[in-house]
Amino acid sequence: MSQENKKNPQVLLIDTLHPSFISILEAAGCTCIPGYNWRIEEILTKINQYDGLAIRSRFKLDQHFLERASTIKCIGRAGAGMENIDVDFAQSVGITCVHAPEGNRDAVGEHAIGMLLSLMNHLIRADQEVRSGIWRREENRGLELQGKTVGIIGFGNMGSAFAKKLQGFECTILAYDKYIRLDHQKYPFVKQCEQKEIFDQADIVSLHLPLTEETRYLVNEDYLESFKKPIFIINTARGKIVDTAALVNALKANKIRGAALDVLEYESISFEQLNATQLPEPFQYLIKSDKVILSPHIGGWTHESNEKIAQVLAEKMLQVFNH
Numbered sequence: 001m002s003q004e005n006k007k008n009p010q011v012l013l014i015d016t017l018h019p020s021f022i023s024i025l026e027a028a029g030c031t032c033i034p035g036y037n038w039r040i041e042e043i044l045t046k047i048n049q050y051d052g053l054a055i056r057s058r059f060k061l062d063q064h065f066l067e068r069a070s071t072i073k074c075i076g077r078a079g080a081g082m083e084n085i086d087v088d089f090a091q092s093v094g095i096t097c098v099h100a101p102e103g104n105r106d107a108v109g110e111h112a113i114g115m116l117l118s119l120m121n122h123l124i125r126a127d128q129e130v131r132s133g134i135w136r137r138e139e140n141r142g143l144e145l146q147g148k149t150v151g152i153i154g155f156g157n158m159g160s161a162f163a164k165k166l167q168g169f170e171c172t173i174l175a176y177d178k179y180i181r182l183d184h185q186k187y188p189f190v191k192q193c194e195q196k197e198i199f200d201q202a203d204i205v206s207l208h209l210p211l212t213e214e215t216r217y218l219v220n221e222d223y224l225e226s227f228k229k230p231i232f233i234i235n236t237a238r239g240k241i242v243d244t245a246a247l248v249n250a251l252k253a254n255k256i257r258g259a260a261l262d263v264l265e266y267e268s269i270s271f272e273q274l275n276a277t278q279l280p281e282p283f284q285y286l287i288k289s290d291k292v293i294l295s296p297h298i299g300g301w302t303h304e305s306n307e308k309i310a311q312v313l314a315e316k317m318l319q320v321f322n323h
């Protein structure tokens, strides 16, 4: 710790993290306070006793919350998505927000590959059929990734990790990112292009965008109509980037050949449950369709990523305290 920060930082944890988070911080002289089950009212009354806060996605840290966090220097989001934190406002009141996408990008990349291969080779359906004594070969003939064009939307930590995993499948990889200039030395196997090129050429599209006002329901009817070929679509990013009703219409119209969805617009903000008890019609369609593979927001959720997220986050928070 630098001289001015000789007082050991007190870090409140309001979500559970891998134990290495606490080990790293405590080895560096911080004190970690477990507030895993604290309700928001309790956190609000005590928040200005701490220097740091670690959260996954249990609460929304909005302006109202941040105004009360007057002693907080750093908020660590144990994961990638920051949509539950008003980062701009936090910055304006002197709070540095850090996250740990480096910790779960490989998990997301592998999960997306797994879903895509399962979808293109009918693995879920074929498995269910064999278990019920049905042996259909022709109907379950698959498609190869080799020779296909994969469009990656968003080339940050997740999109670039997915691109790396695609190497070796001998497909063409296109990436569209409005804000990132692709490093050609690092990714010679990826071509950065405009969205239009992906609309024109893609056979497969994978979404790797954060949820912002700009990306909310980006994938709507118009977007899906713009593809020249029928596509496979993968969403391991955020459910609300896709208008599910439009997706279902495109599936019905065979504009979409298959959808791999690890996230759904119907998730609660903590991602711990589906929001409605009576899930809407598009969801009812998805769960009956054998052109769809679903998983419960576990793309970045491996044993390894759990630990890597904790380590990356602890190191980043220490950097802020030491600054």
Ligand code: 3PG
Binding pocket: 056, 057, 078, 079, 080, 081, 082, 104, 270, 271, 300
């Ligand atoms: C992320 O943004 O890191 C993942 O979507 C997982 O989020 P969670 O850790 O809040 O469930």
